[in-house]
Amino acid sequence: MKETKNILLVGVGGQGTILASKILSAGLLSAGYDVKMSEIHGMSQRGGNVSTQIRFGETVYSPIIGRGEADVIVAFETMEALRWIEYLKPSGKMVINDFEIPSVPIQMGAAEYPKGILEELAAKADVSVFRAGAIAEGLGNSKTMNIVLLGALVKVLNMPEIDWEQAICSNVKQGFEEINIKAFRAGEAQV
Amino acid sequence: MENRHLLTGNEAVARGAYEAGLVFASAYPGTPSTEILETLAAYKDSLYCEWAPNEKVALEAAIGASLAGGRALAAMKHVGVNVAADPLFTAAYTGVNGGLILVSADDPGQHSSQNEQDNRNYATAARLLMLEPADSQEAKDFTKLGLALSERFDMPVMLRMTTRVCHSKSTVTFEERGEISIRPYEKNIAKYVMTPANAKVKRAKLGGAIQAMTEYSNSCDINREEINGTDIGVISAGVAYQYAKEVFGPEASYLKLGMTYPMPMEKIRAFASKVKTLYVVEEMDPYMERQIREAGIDCIGKDVIPEYDELNPDIIRKAVFGEEAPALHSDMKAVVRPPALCAGCPHRGFFYALSKRKNVMVTGDIGCYTLGAAPPLNAIDSVVCMGASISMGHGAAKVFQQSGTDTKVVAVIGDSTFFHSGITSLIDVTYNKGVSVSVIMDNRITGMTGHQQNPGTGLTLMGEPAVEVDIPLLCQAIGLKKENIYIVNPLKLTEVDEALDAALTKEEPCVIITKWPCILKKFTQEDKAAFDLSKKKCEIDQEACKKCKICVKTGCPAIYSGDVISINGDTCTGCGICMQVCPFDAIKEVK
Structure with missing residues (x-):
């Protein structure tokens, strides 16, 4: 693969974007790709928005993705999908978790959570929307929502040659391998 | 393949230091530098590392370790180098014994900082050999090289990182830890005692050192040419080089600089002569461009590329070629998601009570509690730098006294920031008969940077039990009356209000200590015994x-x-x- 692929995971602090990106990059690395990954730390733990950028290919230079350059965006939260839409390649794919987390101005009643985001984005881009939170809860562990979303992302990337189960097992806590693999497969089935 | 590891730049610096036989590291936590020491602590069987109360102390301890013959490192965020600047400038005179490296982690775009200074200027001002890695592999390699060069040139080396180099992950190959023995220590007054007489001699010798380093800079392979086409040549360093490669592509030629002080001007001149148009691509100040222009070489730099905020390929492409990638757009707007004090944060109760007070100026400080300035609390009037709350509050109170207004001053500072540089400020208040109220918000941990131990938590970086600074006793020792020190539970609003009522009516220095652990902290047995958690x-x-x-x-x-x-x-x-x-x-x- 000559061309570098760009993936963007966006969400809210605490949603598990970092673990998902860790598993993704472990899988890509095992397949021999050059991988770069960029996160902004700092105040995210305090309820701010978070983004993880992953680029892979033969040789990757910049660790960050520009506007209109992401091949796939996975939005762990609905409003974050709207915030990052400009980063999607017009021919790219957006996977959206139908899951709303109001920000502080919304909670205080100073702003309203935008209505109709999913319809707006579906009219502009190739999107897949599902409720990863409900799926994870149905599997018995709501914390695996991030892995459900990772499953959907991997399906979109279409890289069956990579041993994703191995990548999951070496990055999740011992004893949680099986539930995370289930979550991953459930996510794959969504797109 | 198995030896390839995906590391952040910070993790790679730690790995490089370990491989280079480092024996001593000290730092004060600060984004984006914090993880360097946290990663080094994993190698505690082979080396010693610690959190210092502030960056000046960290660098001084590292200088001492170097003089004693060990390879040493001090790490800090860009503004931390301001705190450590005093020893830094003179360490360039004394030189080193064991290799000494200072990691400066700059924050272009101010992701989590109060200013956006370009610390490459420190290298020129203090005349320090400077290396700038562009990815994690270089972060590891340059750390090792830097420690060796420090010994070769008898000079502290500055490893200049930026947020994207610190926090981006890329692949790194591991090597074994080298067999580097601690050098013998020899007393050498002329070299290490910087009285004016000795320092004047050392100052005169700096020129020779710079000349030797310049020769190295012109010949080393980390300052390397990539010759392709002759139409466009690009000089770049650090992560900006990666962006330039994306924008200018395989047709352009590059001079990629890994060592940027002293600048390799001969190499630059030779490169410039090979290309028709020369670009200098760098983040923040025209640091390289200024020197290149001074050498009489024409180039395009900050006349098109922005000189503040973080760069990225988009910005450079638009600046140089006027091109933008086609992008989707929505007229719907996402609501901002500003950071906020966490649910259960012990600071909230105190700030809520404080926000109800009229006629009070609140001087703030650097930490999670800076968020007390955010709506709806709006409880802070000023934030400048580490430790400034108490000293700024003191100055303000002295002026309110003279202007005859009845405005009172409350200074708020966290436990770790108090140890960093609040203690001397509080001495200013007691010594000079101040009337401001100083509030030490003791949440039992260094919160904002992700929960590092500090002199008040009872543990060290290496996980060993430690003595705890007794804050109330310390306040007494520097001159506060015992009855003017109020210790409150910030989650009990009545307690907070009573303490504020009492302290704000006294015409002498008062301290309120709000004591409750950060809700995100991993509670110790001591925490569980002392607080209802x-x-x-x-x-x-x-x-x-x-x-x-x-x-x-x-x-x-x-x-x-x-x-x-x-x-x-x-x-x-x-x-x-x-x-x-x-x-x-x-x-x-x-x-």
Whole structure:
């Protein structure tokens, strides 16, 4: 693969974007790709928005993705999908978790959570929307929502040659391998 | 393949230091540099590392370790180098014994900083050999090289990182730890005692050192040419080089600089002569461009590329070629998601009580509690730098006294920031008969940077038990009267109000210590014994709720104000602040 692929995971602090990106990059690395990954730390733990950028290919230079350059965006939260839409390649794919987390101005009643985001984005881009939170809860562990979303992302990337189960097992806590693999497969089935 | 590891730049610096036989490291936590020492602590069987109370202390300790013959490192964020600048400039005179490296982690774009200074200017001002890695492999390699060069040129080396190099992950190959023995120590007054007479001699010798380093800079392979086409040549360093490669592509030629002080001007001149148009691509100041122009070489740089904020390929492409990638656009706007004090944060209760006070100027400081300035609390008037709350508050109170207004001053500072540089400020207050109220918000940890130990927590970086600074006793020792020190639970609003009432009416220095652990902290046995940290939740009785929204004004992210006011049971920790402010008794604690 000559061309570098760009993936963007966006969400809210605490949603598990970092673990998902860790598993993704472990899988890509095992397949021999050059991988770069960029996160902004700092105040995210305090309820701010978070983004993880992953680029892979033969040789990757910049660790960050520009506007209109992401091949796939996975939005762990609905409003974050709207915030990052400009980063999607017009021919790219957006996977959206139908899951709303109001920000502080919304909670205080100073702003309203935008209505109709999913319809707006579906009219502009190739999107897949599902409720990863409900799926994870149905599997018995709501914390695996991030892995459900990772499953959907991997399906979109279409890289069956990579041993994703191995990548999951070496990055999740011992004893949680099986539930995370289930979550991953459930996510794959969504797109 | 198995030896390839995906590391952040910070993790790679730690790995490089370990491989280079480092024996001593000291730092004060600061984004984006913090993880360097956290990663080094994993190698504690082979080396010693510590959190220092501030960056000046960290660098001085590293200088001492170097003089004693060990390879040493000090790491800090860009503004930390300001604190450490005093020893830094003179360490360039004394030189080293064991290799000494200072890691400066700059923050272009101010992701988590109060300013955006370009610390490459320190290298020129202090005349320090400077290396700038562009990815994690270079971060590891340059750390090792830097320690060796420090010994070769008898000079401290500055490893200049930026947020994207610190926090981006890329692949790194590991090597074994080298067999580097600690050098013998020899007393050498002329070299290490910087009295004016000795320092003048050392100052005169700096020129020779710079010349030797310049020769190295012109010949080393980390300053390398990549010759392709002759139309465009690009000189770049650090992460900006990666961006330039994306923008200018394989047709352009590059001079990629890994060592940027002293600049390799001969190499630059030779490169410039090979290309028609020369670009200098760098983040922040025209640091390289200025020197290149001074050498009489024409180039395009900051006349098109922005000289503040973080760069990225988009910005450079637009600046140089006027091109933008086609992008999707929506007229709908996402609501901002500003950071906020966490649900259950012990600072909230204190700031809520403080925000109700009229005629009070609140000087703030650097840490999580800076968020007390955010709406709806709006409880802070100023934030400048580490430790400034108490000293700025002192100065302000002296002026309010003279202007005859009855405005009172409250300074707020966290425990770790107090140890960093608040103690000397508080001595200023007691020594000079100040009248401001200083509040030490002791949440038992260094919160904002992700929970590092500090001199008040009872543990070291390497996980060993340590003595705890006794804050009330320290305050007494520097001149506060015992009856003017109030220790309160910030989650009890009555306690906070009583302490504020008392302190604000006294015409002498007062300290309020709010003591409660950060809700995100991994609690120690001591924490569990000293504080009631049992799991609780609060709930709103919808029949009793009159929707007055007073609870919403605490700014708690667990409280949701929609058609009804409700509390998110997943994030609520039962701190009880909302319960105390509710005038209708509609909020109850539930198990």
